[in-house]
Structures are given as C-alpha cells and as structure tokens.
Amino acid sequence: MKAKSLLLQTTLAGAAVLLAASAHATVLTFDLDPDIPNYGDIPGSYGDNVNAASDAVGTYLMGNGYTPNVTTEYRTWQISTDTVAYNNLDFWHDSYGDLSKVAFSVTSSDHFAEITLVPEPGWAIRLNSFDLAGYPGVDHPNSQVRILDGTSNTVLLDYSPVTILGAGGTHSTFTPSLTFAGPISIRFGYNDWNVGIDNINFDQVTAVPEPETYAMLLAGLGLIGFMARRGKQSV
Structure with missing residues (x-):
C-alpha cells in the first residue's frame, strides 16, 4: 500500500506541476x-x-x-x-x-x-x-x-x-x-x-487541464490498478 500511495502522490504532484507551470x-x-x-x-x-x-x-x-x-x-x-x-x-x-x-x-x-x-x-x-x-x-x-x-x-x-x-x-x-x-x-x-x-x-x-496532464493521471491510475490486481493474485 505504501508503494501505491507514493506512486499516486507522485503522479498527482506531477500533474500539479504542469498546471502551476502554465500560469504566468x-x-x-x-x-x-x-x-x-x-x-x-x-x-x-x-x-x-x-x-x-x-x-x-x-x-x-x-x-x-x-x-x-x-x-x-x-x-x-x-x-x-x-x-x-x-x-x-x-x-x-x-x-x-x-x-x-x-x-x-x-x-x-x-x-x-x-x-x-x-x-x-x-x-x-x-x-x-x-x-x-x-x-x-x-x-x-x-x-x-x-x-x-x-x-x-x-x-x-x-x-x-x-x-x-x-x-x-x-x-x-x-x-x-x-x-x-x-x-x-x-x-x-x-x-x-x-x-x-x-x-x-x-x-x-x-x-x-492540458492533455499531457490527463495522460499522466490515467497512466498513473492504470499502473496503480495493475499493481493492485497483482497484489490480489499473489495472496
């Protein structure tokens, strides 16, 4: 769970940086x-x-x-x-x-x-x-x-x-x-x-939100879902 949580935080943080960088x-x-x-x-x-x-x-x-x-x-x-x-x-x-x-x-x-x-x-x-x-x-x-x-x-x-x-x-x-x-x-x-x-x-x-922001969020969430399924299969 800790690894999944860290991945989600990193993904969201990356998206936030993209949005923040677009403000001038x-x-x-x-x-x-x-x-x-x-x-x-x-x-x-x-x-x-x-x-x-x-x-x-x-x-x-x-x-x-x-x-x-x-x-x-x-x-x-x-x-x-x-x-x-x-x-x-x-x-x-x-x-x-x-x-x-x-x-x-x-x-x-x-x-x-x-x-x-x-x-x-x-x-x-x-x-x-x-x-x-x-x-x-x-x-x-x-x-x-x-x-x-x-x-x-x-x-x-x-x-x-x-x-x-x-x-x-x-x-x-x-x-x-x-x-x-x-x-x-x-x-x-x-x-x-x-x-x-x-x-x-x-x-x-x-x-x-920029297209790359959506892509980053979707990729991160997809990876989290994959890891969750692997975790269940290994139990």
Missing part, C-alpha cells in the same frame, strides 16, 4: 521604446505575446512570469453609435494623479476607451488588477468602469459609478481577480479622456 503574468506599464510624445498612438502590438521583460515595442513588469499566448487590442468607442471610432488609444506622460505613462481615449465627449486581452485557444485570462487616475491631478466622480466579455460585450463586472482618484498625487486601484476563458475587455473613460489607465496586471492560465 505580465504588467502593462506603457513604457514604450522609443518614447512617444503626448497624444501619440499606443502601438497596437504593445503587450502582444510577451516572453521577456522587454521587446521591440517597450518594457513590462513581470508578475509570475510571461504571457506569450496573449495579445492586446486597443480601441476608442463612440457611445452614441456603439461602434469603434479608432483602433487605438493615446499616450500621456504625467499628471494623471501620481501615474506616469498612461493610456487614454483618443477623444472625450461621446467616447470611451477599451483594452482587450485576447488569449490563444486553450488559455484563459486572469485579470488581477489595474490603476486609473484623473487628469490634471484631480478626482473624477461618477466615472464608469466595466469589465466585459470581449466577444459578446456582456458585462462581467461593473464598478460604476465610481470616483477615480487623482487629487494630491493619488490613483485608484481595481482588483477584479477575475478569470475568464476568452477575450476580456476593460472599459473606462466614458465621456472623459481625462481618466487614464496604467499597470494592467494579468495572467495567462490554462483554460482546461
């Missing part, structure tokens, strides 16, 4: 290379398939590792028509509270900003946290902040209405800790391009 994290700080001026377009490829602390587009902070199986999309939506007005967000260096290098809506009235994290098949997104702050160093009350299914636009989490901090060198931190097996969108800055986003912390995690 990236923090989008909008530190671009080369630096761009205020009102410059955030490069559409910033945050795509991150597998190092820097790439040809910019640099990142690392949470638990990298996110090589996730891409990013940036859009500015028009509210009245419910259509995408611009396939990008703009960049600003400072004065959004105490944040530096932020992304914000291309235009203000009748628009909002959206950042979508898109996982490759077999992967899910865990949105850990992100920061928002008000320009020029003031609070922005009655703001709207939403997390949506990036495919159907179904609202998954709604913080609205909320005051976005900025006065006195402050900012607001949101910690949805939300895992979703598909594209996930952050929407903010409704009718207000003076709300900017920074420090988007997200993981990529396996959407389902």
Whole structure:
C-alpha cells in the first residue's frame, strides 16, 4: 500500500506541476521604446505575446512570469453609435494623479476607451488588477468602469459609478481577480479622456487541464490498478 500511495502522490504532484507551470503574468506599464510624445498612438502590438521583460515595442513588469499566448487590442468607442471610432488609444506622460505613462481615449465627449486581452485557444485570462487616475491631478466622480466579455460585450463586472482618484498625487486601484476563458475587455473613460489607465496586471492560465496532464493521471491510475490486481493474485 505504501508503494501505491507514493506512486499516486507522485503522479498527482506531477500533474500539479504542469498546471502551476502554465500560469504566468505580465504588467502593462506603457513604457514604450522609443518614447512617444503626448497624444501619440499606443502601438497596437504593445503587450502582444510577451516572453521577456522587454521587446521591440517597450518594457513590462513581470508578475509570475510571461504571457506569450496573449495579445492586446486597443480601441476608442463612440457611445452614441456603439461602434469603434479608432483602433487605438493615446499616450500621456504625467499628471494623471501620481501615474506616469498612461493610456487614454483618443477623444472625450461621446467616447470611451477599451483594452482587450485576447488569449490563444486553450488559455484563459486572469485579470488581477489595474490603476486609473484623473487628469490634471484631480478626482473624477461618477466615472464608469466595466469589465466585459470581449466577444459578446456582456458585462462581467461593473464598478460604476465610481470616483477615480487623482487629487494630491493619488490613483485608484481595481482588483477584479477575475478569470475568464476568452477575450476580456476593460472599459473606462466614458465621456472623459481625462481618466487614464496604467499597470494592467494579468495572467495567462490554462483554460482546461492540458492533455499531457490527463495522460499522466490515467497512466498513473492504470499502473496503480495493475499493481493492485497483482497484489490480489499473489495472496
């Protein structure tokens, strides 16, 4: 029994290692290379398939590792028509509270900003946290902040209405800790391009147990069953 128990523990431990190894994290700080001026377009490829602390587009902070199986999309939506007005967000260096290098809506009235994290098949997104702050160093009350299914636009989490901090060198931190097996969108800055986003912390995690994990578990359980039958026959 001791040998069988040890084998089962080893098999399960191997499966746990496979699943744990598949979890990674990236923090989008909008530190671009080369630096761009205020009102410059955030490069559409910033945050795509991150597998190092820097790439040809910019640099990142690392949470638990990298996110090589996730891409990013940036859009500015028009509210009245419910259509995408611009396939990008703009960049600003400072004065959004105490944040530096932020992304914000291309235009203000009748628009909002959206950042979508898109996982490759077999992967899910865990949105850990992100920061928002008000320009020029003031609070922005009655703001709207939403997390949506990036495919159907179904609202998954709604913080609205909320005051976005900025006065006195402050900012607001949101910690949805939300895992979703598909594209996930952050929407903010409704009718207000003076709300900017920074420090988007997200993981990529396996959407389902990997095939090799199943194979390992089945092989281990099959071997345990074989050993049990041999034990009975030898009695």
